Structure formats: C-alpha cells, structure tokens
Amino acid sequence: MLEIGNLHARIADGREILKGVDLAVKAGEVHAIMGPNGSGKSTLAGVLSGKPGYEVTEGQVLYEGRDLLAMPADERARAGVFLAFQYPVEIPGVNNMYFLRAALNAVRKQRGESEMDAGQFLKAVRAKLKLLEIGEDLLQRGVNVGFSGGEKKRNEIFQMAMLDPKLAILDETDSGLDIDALQMVSRGINALRGPDRAIVMITHYQRLLNYVVPDRVHVLSAGRIVKSGDAALARELEETGYGAYGDAA
Amino acid sequence: MTDTTAARNLAPLREGYKYGFVSDIESESAPPGLNEDTVRFIAAKKGEPQWLLDWRLEAFRKWQTMESPHWAKLRIAPIDYQAATYYSAPKRQNAPKSLDEVDPELLKTYEKLGIPLNERAALAGVAVDAVFDSVSVATTFKRTLAELGIVFCSFGEAVREHPELVRKYLGTVVPQGDNFYAALNSAVFSDGSFAYIPSGVRCPMELSTYFRINAAKSGQFERTLIVADKGAYVSYLEGCTAPQRDENQLHAAVVELIALEGAEIKYSTVQNWYPGDAEGKGGIYNFVTKRGACRGARAKISWTQVETGSAITWKYPSCILEGDDSVGEFYSVAITNNFQQADTGTKMLHLGRNTRSTIISKGISAGRGQNTYRGLVRVQPKAENARNYTQCDSLLIGDKCGAHTVPYIEARNPTARIEHEATTSKISDDQMFYCQQRGLSKEDALSLIVNGFCKEVLKELPMEFAVEAQKLLAVSLEGSVG
Ligand SMILES: Nc1ncnc2c1ncn2[C@@H]1O[C@H](COP(=O)(O)OP(=O)(O)OP(=O)(O)O)[C@@H](O)[C@H]1O
Ligand SMILES: [Mg+2]
Numbered sequence: 001m002l003e004i005g006n007l008h009a010r011i012a013d014g015r016e017i018l019k020g021v022d023l024a025v026k027a028g029e030v031h032a033i034m035g036p037n038g039s040g041k042s043t044l045a046g047v048l049s050g051k052p053g054y055e056v057t058e059g060q061v062l063y064e065g066r067d068l069l070a071m072p073a074d075e076r077a078r079a080g081v082f083l084a085f086q087y088p089v090e091i092p093g094v095n096n097m098y099f100l101r102a103a104l105n106a107v108r109k110q111r112g113e114s115e116m117d118a119g120q121f122l123k124a125v126r127a128k129l130k131l132l133e134i135g136e137d138l139l140q141r142g143v144n145v146g147f148s149g150g151e152k153k154r155n156e157i158f159q160m161a162m163l164d165p166k167l168a169i170l171d172e173t174d175s176g177l178d179i180d181a182l183q184m185v186s187r188g189i190n191a192l193r194g195p196d197r198a199i200v201m202i203t204h205y206q207r208l209l210n211y212v213v214p215d216r217v218h219v220l221s222a223g224r225i226v227k228s229g230d231a232a233l234a235r236e237l238e239e240t241g242y243g244a245y246g247d248a249a
Numbered sequence: 250m251t252d253t254t255a256a257r258n259l260a261p262l263r264e265g266y267k268y269g270f271v272s273d274i275e276s277e278s279a280p281p282g283l284n285e286d287t288v289r290f291i292a293a294k295k296g297e298p299q300w301l302l303d304w305r306l307e308a309f310r311k312w313q314t315m316e317s318p319h320w321a322k323l324r325i326a327p328i329d330y331q332a333a334t335y336y337s338a339p340k341r342q343n344a345p346k347s348l349d350e351v352d353p354e355l356l357k358t359y360e361k362l363g364i365p366l367n368e369r370a371a372l373a374g375v376a377v378d379a380v381f382d383s384v385s386v387a388t389t390f391k392r393t394l395a396e397l398g399i400v401f402c403s404f405g406e407a408v409r410e411h412p413e414l415v416r417k418y419l420g421t422v423v424p425q426g427d428n429f430y431a432a433l434n435s436a437v438f439s440d441g442s443f444a445y446i447p448s449g450v451r452c453p454m455e456l457s458t459y460f461r462i463n464a465a466k467s468g469q470f471e472r473t474l475i476v477a478d479k480g481a482y483v484s485y486l487e488g489c490t491a492p493q494r495d496e497n498q499l500h501a502a503v504v505e506l507i508a509l510e511g512a513e514i515k516y517s518t519v520q521n522w523y524p525g526d527a528e529g530k531g532g533i534y535n536f537v538t539k540r541g542a543c544r545g546a547r548a549k550i551s552w553t554q555v556e557t558g559s560a561i562t563w564k565y566p567s568c569i570l571e572g573d574d575s576v577g578e579f580y581s582v583a584i585t586n587n588f589q590q591a592d593t594g595t596k597m598l599h600l601g602r603n604t605r606s607t608i609i610s611k612g613i614s615a616g617r618g619q620n621t622y623r624g625l626v627r628v629q630p631k632a633e634n635a636r637n638y639t640q641c642d643s644l645l646i647g648d649k650c651g652a653h654t655v656p657y658i659e660a661r662n663p664t665a666r667i668e669h670e671a672t673t674s675k676i677s678d679d680q681m682f683y684c685q686q687r688g689l690s691k692e693d694a695l696s697l698i699v700n701g702f703c704k705e706v707l708k709e710l711p712m713e714f715a716v717e718a719q720k721l722l723a724v725s726l727e728g729s730v731g
Contacts, residue, residue: 050682050686051682052678052682053678073682073686074686074689074690077685077686077687077688078688082686083686085683088683089677089679089680089682089683090680091680091683091684091697091698092674092701092702093701093702093704094697094701095701098697099687099697100687102693102697103684103687103689106687106688106689106690106693107688110688142701143683159687163687163688
C-alpha cells in the first residue's frame with residue numbers, strides 16, 4: 001500500500017531532516033515508528049500527508065502504486081490518507097460537527113458515494129461517539145477550540161473513525177492521554193484495523209503497543225530507519241533506550 | 250505542493266465578478282455637470298412639486314459650501330463632480346403598467362442578476378422594487394401589500410401618490426446638510442424606494458430593492474425612506490450590482506428609517522457593487538448615509554450588512570435611540586480584497602432611558618485590502634441605564650492587508666454600561682493544512698473558515714439572502730490564498 005524509497009527531505013533553512021528513509025507498509029499491517037525527539041518522525045508524517053514547508057530532494061513514495069508526492073494535500077486526503085496530528089489545530093468559529101460533515105462529504109464524493117444528509121450523518125456520528133466515549137457537546141464547539149489535550153487527541157481518532165481512511169498515520173496520538181483515554185483511543189485504532197487498511201503509529205511508549213499490537217516496529221534516528229523488528233523490539237527499547245542507535249546515523 | 254499546482258486547482262473556480270456586463274439600453278441623460286440647472290432638470294424630468302424642488306435647491310446650496318470628509322482612513326482619488334452625469338434613465342414612452350411593458354432588455358438584465366422580478370418572486374415571498382440607474386422600473390406585489398395598507402413603491406411615485414407622508418418624514422433623520430455626500434444626494438437624488446407600514450401591521454413578506462448602475466460616467470443617488478408606524482414590523486432587503494468599468498463610479502445614497510412606538514425595522518444589505526479589478530482599477534465609490542430613528546418607546550431598528558463590493562466603502566448605518574427602551578442593532582461583515590478599502594461602522598446614539606444597542610462587526614482583509622471599523626457609542630445625559638455591547642473582530646488573510654479598529658465611546662450618564670471587545674486573527678497555514686488534510690480543497694477550507702468567522706452576522710440575514718451572502722463571500726475572496 002505504501003512504499004517509501006530512499007526519501008530525503010529538507011526544511012526551509014536547508015537542513016536535511018530525512019536522510020534516506022526506506023519503508024514498506026502492506027495493507028492489513030500495523031507499523032510503529034519510534035525514535036528520539038527531533039529524529040524526523042513528524043517530518044516524515046508531514047511529507048507523506050503533503051504539509052507545506054518541506055522539500056523532497058530525493059527518493060519517492062508510492063501509495064497504492066501512485067506517486068503520492070505529486071498529489072496535493074487535499075487530494076491525498078480524499079484518496080484515503082489520514083494524519084492524526086501531534087498538535088491538532090484550532091479553528092475558531094467553525095463548528096466541529098459541521099467541519100466533519102464537510103470533510104466526510106468531500107471524501108465520500110471522491111469515492112463516488114452520495115452526500116450524507118444531516119440525519120444520516122448524525123446517526124453515523126452517534127455510533128462512533130459511543131465507541132470513543134466522546135460527549136456530544138464536544139461536537140458543537142469550534143474545531144479543537146478549548147479542547148483539553150486529551151480531548152483533541154480523541155477528536156482526531158473520532159475523525160479518523162468517521163472518515164474511514166485506507167492509510168492512517170498517527171503522530172503521537174497516545175501522548176498526553178490518561179489511562180482510560182488511552183484504552184478508548186486504542187479501541188478506535190483496533191476498530192479500523194482490517195485487511196484493506198494500513199496504520200502507521202508514531203509513538204514514544206510501549207504502553208500503546210500493549211493495546212494495539214504492531215506487526216512491525218521501526219526505529220527512526222537522525223532521519224533514517226536504523227532498526228526494524230517485530231513487537232518485541234519495542235519492549236527491548238523500553239529497557240535499553242535509543243542509546244544503541246544514537247550514533248547509527 | 251508547489252504553487253503552480255495550487256494555481257491550477259484554483260483556476261476553474263475563479264469566475265471573477267459575474268455581474269460586470271453592460272446592458273445595451275438606450276438611456277436619457279442630463280448633460281454632465283452640476284449646477285442649479287441640473288437640479289431643476291432632474292426635478293422637471295420627474296415632474297416634481299415645487300416644495301421638493303425648493304428642498305433640493307436648499308440642499309444644493311448647502312452642498313456648495315461643504316467639503317468632502319477627510320477623517321476616514323481612506324485614500325480617495327479626487328472626484329470631479331462636474332464631469333459626472335446626475336440623471337440617467339432608460340428611455341421609454343410612458344411608465345410601464347405591468348411587467349409586459351418593461352423593456353425586455355432590461356428584464357434580461359435582471360434575469361442575469363438573478364432577481365425574482367416576476368411571479369417566481371411570489372414563491373420566494375419577495376416583493377421587489379428594482380432601481381436601474383436612476384429610475385424605479387417595476388414594483389411587484391404592490392396589490393397584495395396595498396390590501397394591508399402597506400405602501401411600497403418607488404420614491405418618485407411616493408412623491409406623487411403620498412406627498413403628505415414623504416413631506417412629513419423626508420430629511421427628518423438625515424437632514425439635507427448632514428454631510429457632504431448626503432447634501433449631494435439631497436440635491437440630485439433620482440429615485441429610490443419608499444415604504445410605509447401602517448400602525449399594527451406586520452408586513453407579511455420581505456420587501457426588497459435591487460440597485461444597479463448601468464450607464465457609464467453616471468453616479469447613482471438613490472434615496473430610500475421607510476416608515477414603520479406604531480407597532481408595525483417590516484424586514485427590508487437591499488442588493489446592489491454594477492457593470493465592470495475602468496473608471497470609478499460614484500454611489501451616494503441616503504437611507505432614512507423611522508420606527509415609531511413599538512415598531513421594528515430590519516434592514517439588510519448585500520452590497521456587491523463592482524470592486525475594481527485585481528490591480529485596483531475601476532470600481533464603485535460607495536459613499537452612503539444610512540440612519541434610523543427609534544421615535545417611540547420600545548421601537549427597534551436593526552441593520553445587517555454584508556459589504557463585499559465597491560472600491561471604496563464609506564458607510565455608517567446608525568441608530569438614534571430616542572424612545573425609552575428602544576433598541577438599535579448593527580451586524581456587519583465587510584470584506585476587502587485586492588485594493589479595496591472600507592471604512593465602515595455605526596453610530597449608536599442613546600437618548601432615551603433603558604435604550605440598548607448591540608454592535609457586531611466582522612472585518613475580513615485579504616490581498617492589499619484595508620478595512621477599518623469606525624464606531625461611536627454616545628450616551629446622552631438623560632439616557633438612564635443605557636447599555637451597549639460591541640464586538641469587533643478582524644480576520645487577516647495574507648500579510649499585505651490591514652485591519653483597523655477605531656471605537657469612540659462617549660458616556661455622559663454614569664449609569665451607562667458599555668462593553669467593547671475586539672480581536673484580530675489571521676488564517677494560519679496550519680489551519681489551511683488541517684482542513685486540506687481532512688479532504689477539503691483550499692477554496693472550501695477558506696470559505697468554511699470565513700463563514701465560521703461571520704456566522705453571528707450571517708444568521709441575522711433572511712434565509713435566502715444568507716445563502717447568497719455565503720457564496721458571495723467565497724467569490725470575493727477568490728485568489729486570496731495561494
Ligand atoms: N517547519 C520546520 N521548521 C523548522 N524546523 C523544523 C520544521 N519541521 C521540523 N523541523 C526540525 O526538524 C527536526 C525533526 O523534527 P520532527 O518534528 O520531525 O521530530 P520528531 O521526530 O517528530 O520529534 P518529537 O518526538 O519531538 O515529536 C527538528 O530538529 C525540528 O526542529
Ligand atoms: Mg513529532
């Protein structure tokens with residue numbers, strides 16, 4: 001589903017952040033990406049989702065066989081690429097529910113499905129809200145405005161559940177969650193797991209991986225994937241830290 | 250993503266100003282220039298009574314002693330008042346009695362503008378008075394309204410049919426010498442709309458006027474007078490468009506509203522005059538005086554405006570709250586894109602006891618647009634327990650535009666309670682990316698954010714207008730995000 005080959009990317013000041021990332025994620029798989037602060041995890045997520053401000057200097061990314069980097073950000077989203085933001089953005093004045101409905105209809109249109117009317121939409125919303133134990137009042141507020149850190153993360157997963165993406169990239173969605181919220185979010189992620197979908201989770205903590213057991217675990221250090229393994233690698237890292245990989249770049 | 254892909258995506262949606270066509274209609278005009286003869290010419294053309302001619306001449310003499318205001322934060326190229334034409338009317342034999350008699354070319358124009366001039370209007374519940382250049386063309390639904398005693402007609406017709414009403418109220422809210430543009434209007438106004446709602450009557454439909462400037466080098470000076478007698482209610486809509494021309498055209502209107510005891514007038518404007526091109530060439534100078542007086546206890550006047558067009562907007566719809574417990578409201582959205590300038594706001598003058606006013610102003614600046622909110626809240630010594638709430642929000646798109654807030658507060662009674670809140674925000678790249686990552690195009694994202702920003706004002710508009718206004722906001726901001 002996703003094939004990243006020798007991906008190099010730099011930021012506006014010319015500094016190269018990704019220095020040859022190779023990664024292949026097949027449909028049905030869940031991958032975890034771990035690595036020290038500043039190693040380039042969010043940059044990778046940004047480049048994959050089309051966030052402005054990065055320049056790809058080398059390498060390529062194929063998504064379902066298409067050149068992902070050639071697609072504008074909104075087209076990627078409509079083609080099924082979803083990013084759960086490390087820092088979800090506040091949009092004052094725009095009702096959360098209204099926003100989600102506009103997004104869902106844009107995505108559905110792309111899939112050749114009909115627009116959802118208010119009634120159908122509300123029904124779909126209620127079902128997902130229950131799964132994630134989110135209060136309805138959150139939907140009537142401005143997008144992420146005044147949400148607590150945990151509420152923002154839950155709202156990201158709620159949006160993901162509604163939009164039903166093929167490739168979900170979760171950037172530290174588990175950070176800042178209390179134990180109950182972590183379980184809810186994990187439920188949301190596991191519910192999305194399926195043979196047609198792929199999930200890439202960026203995380204610092206083993207505890208998420210106890211609930212959502214990954215097929216593969218990768219260590220990103222200084223802009224390169226320096227080690228890959230199965231779920232056991234994450235447990236190993238929890239004990240030994242990144243020290244062993246720090247100089248790999 | 251590169252800029253070129255973004256530009257490509259935007260291109261098909263960029264429809265520009267779609268009302269910029271010129272209609273091929275023969276018109277009859279006054280010779281260019283402005284002197285007492287021009288004023289007499291206009292009055293004679295309209296067959297006006299002597300008292301009105303005298304009133305005009307008085308205004309003209311005042312105007313000659315006045316100077317155009319310079320306190321607004323506007324850069325205005327000097328206007329040659331002698332070069333303009335002050336009267337331009339579609340040529341025809343006699344006034345049309347029904348729609349069938351109206352010049353088909355004219356009707357086509359209105360069709361293009363999407364105005365429901367014929368029976369479709371009935372379904373929409375809109376009675377339309379259409380002003381083309383200077384003359385009111387057709388008034389629909391007069392009969393339905395007449396049964397309730399409601400008068401809704403062109404200003405010229407009101408002068409003929411209801412001179413006592415016009416004479417009683419004309420100039421009582423905006424006197425002839427009020428300001429430079431109002432004096433000019435009083436001298437040379439051509440036509441406009443008139444409405445009178447009798448005591449206790451609730452007008453069952455939205456009354457509506459569409460203004461259109463068609464002829465080249467002409468100014469438009471319409472005059473609107475609306476009177477709601479005791480306990481009456483009326484909601485009035487005004488829409489405006491103009492052809493796309495390279496020179497600037499002047500629009501100096503006067504609107505007077507009078508609400509007597511317990512009456513309510515809701516006045517909504519969607520102003521979409523031609524804003525000029527992307528380089529700042531052409532466009533309408535919209536210098537308008539709008540004011541309402543609450544002349545009795547519990548009267549209410551509410552202004553709602555969506556200002557998207559015009560090269561320059563100079564406009565301060567105001568309320569004089571004379572009656573005890575009377576209420577004034579001002580809801581405004583003003584957009585300036587490219588080289589547009591707007592200096593707009595309101596005056597709330599509290600004279601009566603327990604008078605209340607609310608001001609919600611939303612200014613949106615994009616391109617090199619400059620947007621100023623200018624407002625005055627004055628509480629006079631006798632206005633016990635007056636209250637005002639003002640909220641002034643500015644939204645910036647890009648970094649070459651400007652937003653300014655100039656609130657004046659004069660409280661001359663210690664019991665006054667005045668609250669003022671102001672915010673300025675900018676649409677961030679992160680917000681745009683967040684929306685796009687959820688599947689929304691740049692245009693949809695922008696329109697979502699802008700409509701969210703304006704929703705407190707848009708919800709004040711009648712339903713069918715709100716939808717139109719939302720689309721207009723999106724069109725006005727086209728090309729403002731790259
Ligand atoms: N837009 C940007 N402008 C300037 N520097 C940037 C930008 N994006 C990323 N960087 C820099 O690139 C490096 C990698 O950042 P990135 O956010 O990808 O790290 P990360 O692995 O996600 O870290 P964390 O675990 O702390 O979230 C950092 O040094 C960061 O400061
Ligand atoms: Mg990060």
